[in-house]
Amino acid sequence: xxxxxxxxxxxFDGSARPAQGGSPSSYAPYRLSLMYTxxxxxxxxxLRRFMLQKVTKNLVYKSGTCVVMNKExxxxxxxxxxxxxxxxxxxxxxxxxxxxxxxxTEAAEETPTQTPTDSVENESILSTTPTNTSFSDVMxxxxxxxxxxxxxxxxxxxxxxxFHMELGEFxxxxxxxxxxxxDGGEPGKVQSxxxxxxxxxxxxxxxxxxxxxxxxxxxIYHSLLGGPIIVNGPASFFEDISRLIKTISIVNEDNxxxxxxxxxxxNLGDSMYIYYDTKTxxxxxxxxxxxxxxxNWALKLKNEPTNPIKLRNMLEDLKFKVIQExxxxxxMAVHGKLSNYALYSSVKALSQSNNxxxxxxxxxxxxxxxxxxxxxxxxxxxxxxxxxGTPIK
Numbered sequence: 001x002x003x004x005x006x007x008x009x010x011x012f013d014g015s016a017r018p019a020q021g022g023s024p025s026s027y028a029p030y031r032l033s034l035m036y037t038x039x040x041x042x043x044x045x046x047l048r049r050f051m052l053q054k055v056t057k058n059l060v061y062k063s064g065t066c067v068v069m070n071k072e073x074x075x076x077x078x079x080x081x082x083x084x085x086x087x088x089x090x091x092x093x094x095x096x097x098x099x100x101x102x103x104x105t106e107a108a109e110e111t112p113t114q115t116p117t118d119s120v121e122n123e124s125i126l127s128t129t130p131t132n133t134s135f136s137d138v139m140x141x142x143x144x145x146x147x148x149x150x151x152x153x154x155x156x157x158x159x160x161x162x163f164h165m166e167l168g169e170f171x172x173x174x175x176x177x178x179x180x181x182x183d184g185g186e187p188g189k190v191q192s193x194x195x196x197x198x199x200x201x202x203x204x205x206x207x208x209x210x211x212x213x214x215x216x217x218x219x220i221y222h223s224l225l226g227g228p229i230i231v232n233g234p235a236s237f238f239e240d241i242s243r244l245i246k247t248i249s250i251v252n253e254d255n256x257x258x259x260x261x262x263x264x265x266x267n268l269g270d271s272m273y274i275y276y277d278t279k280t281x282x283x284x285x286x287x288x289x290x291x292x293x294x295x296n297w298a299l300k301l302k303n304e305p306t307n308p309i310k311l312r313n314m315l316e317d318l319k320f321k322v323i324q325e326x327x328x329x330x331x332m333a334v335h336g337k338l339s340n341y342a343l344y345s346s347v348k349a350l351s352q353s354n355n356x357x358x359x360x361x362x363x364x365x366x367x368x369x370x371x372x373x374x375x376x377x378x379x380x381x382x383x384x385x386x387x388x389g390t391p392i393k
Contacts, residue, residue, distance in 0.1 A: 003152040003198035004039050006047055007174075007190070008032040010055060010088075010145040030055050032147065036191045039151075051086065051147055060088045060147055064168055066160045069151070080153050085160045087171045089146040091179045148174060150197050154309070159202075162312045166201040166243060204240040205247070205311040209302055211237065211276065211283050217298035218288035219244065222272045224322060224358050226251035226365075230268075232259050233276025233283075241274065247315055250322060250362065292354030322355070322362075329359045330373075333380065337372045346376075347383050356384045 011031050032048050032055065039047065050069070054060050064087035148171055152159065160167065177189050209216055222229055223245045231238045238258045245256050263273050265286045273286040290298075297318050304310045329350070336343035350356040360381040363369070369377070 003150070004037070004043070005151070005194040005197055006037040006039055006044060006149045007035045007178075007194065008048065008051060008147045008149070009035050010147055035146070036194055038195065047084075047149060047151075051149065054086070055147070060086060062088045062090065062171075064164065064171065066158075066164070068157045080155055081157045082151060082153055083157060083160050084149055084151045085164075085167050086147060086149040087168070089148055089171060089175045089178065091144040091146070091175060091182070146178065148194075150201075152198060156309055159309055162309065162316070163201050165246065166204075169243075170197055170201050200239070202308045202312075204243050205301075205315070206306060206308055208240050208244045209311075211240075211281065212274075212285075213282060215274070215283060215285040215288050216302065217290040217294040218272060218285060219274075220248055220294040220298055220318070221290045221358065223248035224250060224294070225361055226253035226255060228255040228257070228269075228271040230257055230259055230263060230271050230273045231276075232262065232274065234278075237276045247312070248319065250319060250326075251365065291357060293358065294355075296354070322358070325353075325355065325359055326362060329356075329380075330363060333363070333373045333376045336376045336380070337370075343376065343379070346380060350380055350384055357381075360384060 009032065011033060012029060030052065032052055034044060034048070037044050051060070059065070064085055066083060066085050069082040069084050150160070150167065150170075174190065174193060177185075177193055181187060181190050208219070212219055219229070219241070226249055229241070229245060231241050235258075238256075242256050246252075246254075262275065263286070265273075268287040270287075272288055275284045275286075277284055297314075301311060301314055304314065329346075332342070332346035332349065336346045350360070353359070360377060363377050364374070364381060
């Protein structure tokens, strides 16, 4: 994957003035100074002009935005799109009350002066020859706003939108490392982090599938329930597992923890324990519970190990399927409260489901349930549990 990154520093251009007879909106009062990139100079210049348009129109947000930079990136393969995710990074911890824009006018790297247009969006900004450039000392550290651009070529223009959550969290990590570096921390960490953005934000699902192997369905099961998961392994493995759990989870409970020692099975309780074996680069699990629904989805996902876009889409389909079934079971419980026949029909339907235990446990966690509905759900869960026994370990 041809992925690029670029970190610009936002500053004020005190010397910029509108053209004679022009309106204030016809010029750019800001300038962007390059800090880190692996783009060629001409690529970075195109990107900077594009970003300057967005900054001038106040269209750069901390929440991040995905755009297609060009409709036809190459003559050989017009179906390939250059997709860019860009976000505003604001560093805290420095008082800007005495900040004067005129102090920012003497930059070693000059932003190109150009009246904002829309033509830049159709320019190709990626090539196949990367370079590494750092200009972290080109400006005095008065401005505390930065713009991070993450770029890749793909045949699917919606690629980065799928990973909006991961990209937002990545920007938060960059913010912390950048602030530490500016305040005198170890140099080079920002660029090292930026260089692996695509691997961390996009390719983690395939890595988890490969390492977990047969236990992947158990991770889906525990993630859907929001159950506690304990990870013993390298920091990179823990981060991959944490991202995957957040992607699958419906209840949004952060129940994953990292440990550096083995845990006895008798002390796990309801937790799933995942140990990373450095000799085999595979995981070993304890307390791994699954069901037919999770096994079926795990098999589907394992058939697409090298396509992160399909994997992410499939995980969204999985969650959508579970949410649909949750709504159906909830309606069953409402009707079962009013009619014994409806309750019998609910029991019959759930007895044929391969995911009934997950659905009922999720609904039982809902604190907004009426007392009568809660009682019906408890009856249904007891029946499913007694009929099918303990979920497979």
